[in-house]
Amino acid sequence: MEFESYPLSAEIYDELLFPDGRPRPQGRLLWRYLRSLAPDALTRIQETVANTFQSEGISFTVYSEEDIVEQIIPIDCIPRVLAASEWEQLRVGLTQRIKALNKFLADIYSDWKIVSDGVIPGDMITGCPQYRVEMRGFSAPGDTWVGVCGTDLVRTNEGFHVLEDNLRVPSGVSYMIANRAAVKNMMRRVFRAHGVEPVEHYGDELKIILAELAGKQDPSLVVLTPGVYNSAFYEHAFLANEMGAELVEGRDLVVRNGHAYMKTTTGLKKVDVIYRRVDDDFLDPLVFRPDSTLGVPGLIGAVRNGDVTIVNAPGTGVADDKAIYTYVPDMIRYYLSEEPLLANVPTYLCRRPEDLEYVLDNAERLVIKMVGESGGYGMLIGSQASRQELDEYLADVRERPEQFVAQPELQLSRAPCVVSGRLQPRHVDLRPFVLTGNSVRIVPGAFCRVALREGSLVVNSSQGGGGKDVWVLKQ
Numbered sequence: 001m002e003f004e005s006y007p008l009s010a011e012i013y014d015e016l017l018f019p020d021g022r023p024r025p026q027g028r029l030l031w032r033y034l035r036s037l038a039p040d041a042l043t044r045i046q047e048t049v050a051n052t053f054q055s056e057g058i059s060f061t062v063y064s065e066e067d068i069v070e071q072i073i074p075i076d077c078i079p080r081v082l083a084a085s086e087w088e089q090l091r092v093g094l095t096q097r098i099k100a101l102n103k104f105l106a107d108i109y110s111d112w113k114i115v116s117d118g119v120i121p122g123d124m125i126t127g128c129p130q131y132r133v134e135m136r137g138f139s140a141p142g143d144t145w146v147g148v149c150g151t152d153l154v155r156t157n158e159g160f161h162v163l164e165d166n167l168r169v170p171s172g173v174s175y176m177i178a179n180r181a182a183v184k185n186m187m188r189r190v191f192r193a194h195g196v197e198p199v200e201h202y203g204d205e206l207k208i209i210l211a212e213l214a215g216k217q218d219p220s221l222v223v224l225t226p227g228v229y230n231s232a233f234y235e236h237a238f239l240a241n242e243m244g245a246e247l248v249e250g251r252d253l254v255v256r257n258g259h260a261y262m263k264t265t266t267g268l269k270k271v272d273v274i275y276r277r278v279d280d281d282f283l284d285p286l287v288f289r290p291d292s293t294l295g296v297p298g299l300i301g302a303v304r305n306g307d308v309t310i311v312n313a314p315g316t317g318v319a320d321d322k323a324i325y326t327y328v329p330d331m332i333r334y335y336l337s338e339e340p341l342l343a344n345v346p347t348y349l350c351r352r353p354e355d356l357e358y359v360l361d362n363a364e365r366l367v368i369k370m371v372g373e374s375g376g377y378g379m380l381i382g383s384q385a386s387r388q389e390l391d392e393y394l395a396d397v398r399e400r401p402e403q404f405v406a407q408p409e410l411q412l413s414r415a416p417c418v419v420s421g422r423l424q425p426r427h428v429d430l431r432p433f434v435l436t437g438n439s440v441r442i443v444p445g446a447f448c449r450v451a452l453r454e455g456s457l458v459v460n461s462s463q464g465g466g467g468k469d470v471w472v473l474k475q
Contacts, residue, residue: 001037006416006423013157014425015080015415026083026473033190034078039421042077045186046418049077052182058175058234073175074466076417079183080428080448081194087444087472090153090160093342094432095440096332098149101165101319102436103335105145109135109315119334120327124351127402128324129372130168130317132280134287138304140313141213142438147311148206148275149434150447154345155413161345163429165328167312167320169277172447172467173202173433174235179469180445197472199445203242205435210243210273212437214309219272221245222262224253226278226294236277245275250282255298260308273309280314288314322371322405323349346408350401359397359406363390366406367457368397381457383409412457415468417450427451428468429459444472 003021010019016027023031034042052058053072082090107114108125115122125131150170152163180199184191211219223245225236240247246262253271254261261268276283282292287300302308318324326347329340348355348366359366363382370378380393397404414425432446448468449459459465 001034001039001042001423003031003035003423007425011157012411012425013155013413015155015413015428017416024081026086027081029190029193030079030081030471033187034416034423042418042423043421046077048186049075049182052185053178056178058178073461074450074452075179075182076426076450076452076466076468077183077186078416078418078423079187079469079471080415080430081471081473084473084475087197090342090432091442091444093160093340094151094434094442096336096338096341097151097162097165097328098146098434098436098440100328100331100335101149101167102143102145104331105313105316105319106140106143107335108318109138109145114331114334117334119330120324124323125318128318128321130280130315130321132288132315132318134300135313135315138313138315141215141309144213144436145313145316146319147209147213147436149436150431151434153342153430153432154410155430156410159343161343161410162328163345164322164325165320166431167316169232169279169312170431170433171232171235171277172431172449174238175467176431176433176445176447176470177202177238179447179467183469191471194471195474197444197474199443202433202443203239205441205443206239206275207243207245209435209437209441210275210309210311213311214273216272219309220262220270221273221275222248222253222271224248224250224274224276224278226282230277232277239275243275250278250293250295253296253299255296255302258298258302258305258307260296260299260302271308273311275311280317283310283314322347322369323351323402326405345410348406350397350404350406355406356397356401359404360394363394363406365409367409368393368404368406370403371405372403379458381409409457412451415448415450417452417468419452419454424454426454427457427459430470446470 008019053075114120146167150166153160154163223236223240227249237247252263260271262271278294281289282294284295284300285292286297303310332340348359350356366382368380412427415428416423417426429449430446435441448470450466450468451459452466
C-alpha cells in the first residue's frame, strides 16, 4: 500500500506520519507493514474486520423521531499507535483529574466549600439539571462518586486536550475490546512485533473496583440496564458476561425493608453492588421521575442507607456539564494544590456578557454547544453552517445564554483509514476509561472514535462515526 498520495499538512497532526511523510517512531513498524501490503490485501483485511463486527452483532441503536435503527458500529482496521511515554502522560493527567472531580462531587453534596471560597458560582451548580438535591448529605463509599469515567481527549499540534469528562453512564469500552480482538486477529505478527499492552482484562479491573466500593471481597453484583432497546445494550450484556454478573432490568430488582434484592427462580437474592447503566431520572420513581418503569421503587433509599452500592452514584452528571467543565482546572488547583497536567480546550461561557459578545461576533470560527447535550447533538460548527443556520442558532444563544458554551474549532489530529480501498486521513479522538476504587486504574488502551465522513469533525457513532483499535506500546 503506497503512501505517496496520502495527504499531509503541517497544520494538522497526523497520528502515524510527520508532515514530510516520515513515520513517527512509535508507528514505524506499522508503517513498514502497511507499505508491504498490496492494496487488495489491505482491503481484504478491512472487510474481514468489518465482517467480524457484523457476525458478532457488535451494534448500537440510533433513535430519531421517525424510527429506531440498530446499526453495526463501523470499524477501521488500521490501529492508532501511542508511545509508552505518551500514555504515561495521559495516565498521570487523567488520574489527577478524576481525583479532583470526585472531591468536587463530595464537596458540593455536603460542605459546599468550593462555592463559599468563591472558586465557582453556586448558581451554576444548583442551576444544572444534573445536580440532584435528593443526594445532598449522601456519602459515597470512600468519597468515590465516580467509579467509571470515560474522558474524551483530542490532540492538536499543541498536544493533548481534554474535550469532556463522561461521568454518568460512559459507554464505548466494549468497542475498545472488540476492536482489539478483531484487529489483532488479522495483524498478529505486527501486533506482537510492536509489544502492545493488553486491554482484555478490563472486565476484571471493573469487577475489582466495584468490589472495593462495595467493601466486600465477593459481592453480589448486577449490571442494571434499561433493556434491549437502549443504544448501548450490547455493551451492557458484554460487561455483565465479562464480570460474571447478572444482567438485570428494574423489574428484576425489588427493595424490601430498605434492602435491595434480585428476583430469582428460587426466591429473593441480596444485591450488594449495582453497576448501573440507567440514567438518574429513571432510577427510582419514588425519588426522581414518578412515571419511570425502568427503575426500582425505594432504590435511592437503600443506596442512602448504605445497604447497596450504586456505581456511578446518582448526581455525578453535574460534574460533566459543559459549563462546569471550564472549572475543572480550578478544581485541581483548589482540591489538590497542583497545576493541571492535561489542558482543557479554551471555552467561552455564554452566561458571561463579555464571552457572549465574543461568541456572537465570531460564531463562524467557533463550535457552539448546549451545556446539557451529548452525542454530538445540540451543537453547531460555525464554519460548516449556513447563514440561516447560524442566525437561528444564535437567536437561541441570545435568548438562553446560560445554556451554551463555545470553543475554537480545533484542528483535531488525523489518522490513516481504509476508505474505498485507499488510505485516507480522518479526524480522531480518544476515550480512555478511568476506574476508581481504593486506587485509580486505567487499562492501557482506549476507544478511538473516527469521523468517517470526509472533512467531518464529529466522531460520535450516532453521527456517522466509527472506531479504531489503540495500541499502547509497552516501551
